[in-house]
Amino acid sequence: VASPAPLRCDRDRLWDRLAELARVGATPDGGVGRLALTDEDRAGRELVSAWAAELGLHERADRIGNLFWRRPGEVRDRAAVMAGSHLDTVPDGGRFDGAFGVLAALEAVQTLAEAGTRTAAPVEVACWANEEGARFPRVCTGSGAFAGAMTEEDVRALRATDGPAYGDELDRLGLAGPGAPGAERPSAYFEAHIEQGALLERAGIPIGVPEGIRAVRYLEATFEGEEAHAGGPMEDRRDALRAAARAIEELHALAAGDGLLAGAIVAAGRLEIEPNVPTVVPGRVRAWLCVRPAGLEGEEGWAGELERRLGAVAGELGVIVEVRAASRNGPARFDERAVALVRQGARALELETLHLVLPVGHDAGYLAGVAPTAMVLVPCRGGVSHSPDEWAERDWVGDGGDVLLGALRAAARG
């Protein structure tokens, strides 16, 4: 069956809406601050709701504040094809992260409607609650609960950095609906997003098509040495902090090497030092190591190797190390057929694509466990995100909107 001629979004309308939405929660330095479940977050949702209402979309929210706008399909009881992202931001973020995915989805639905294009399945725009985890310290809360990764009770009990509980803010703002999260599963999910990296811009390629999202593993490494006077003898010390420093270097060496951790993205973001006193050689150090392996296999073959190597470098200093898995998330592998629809959408528009594996999480990571999922990435200047300097050009955004539209239309038509 021949594909119909591709439709194109109204890229000026998409661009203007991004600018208008950026005025909600605008910060003095040109950024956007719409923290989750604040008055600004609600105002942002209301603006998008108004656009969706003009289009006659049916709106509903679930009990944890995920918000959906639906255009019906032609075939009864067909599960919706869904596209979306999030409207919350970090305290001083940009106008594209999240907002682009929601507004591109809305633009796609509006283009279908204005072209009189009917789809067999309903097409639904999704706005996931608290993606950033900036105010309630749990990333992708809404999509995670939708996918069954956390319970409604746990979500409602989340404490904001400024005090109130998630559930109380949800009630205060009236953002909860009657439906259970995840009760209505989509038949496919697509998410458009800025890359938040510089691969596309550097390669001069307009569309990124991720195969999936890297796993994120946090490991807690405890180094047991022996406290001593900082002015005492240098021989026979068992300096736990020195061992931790060597271990962190070793972690980086493993990531830079060609072994089991080759190509991993790693960091040591937190240390707890005991007793943490200038005149005392540390006797005990806990280090939090973050590892994002390069592949999407999800095996932990590297974990034993890492523990052995850290043990070896610490052992040279007479320090014992114990490594414990603190948290694990992913990897998420996107669906081959959904990914192919994104690629076809780009090809129909003669847009070149780059294939990659994402290092950072998105709502699509959770949705991949619920429905066939794929993403559409567009470049962002210098790879900068979570900053007032976050920027994408009108045509980058417009191309992404067109590709999302093509994928949605193809998934919903049959």
Ligand SMILES: [Zn+2]
């Ligand atoms: Zn985002």
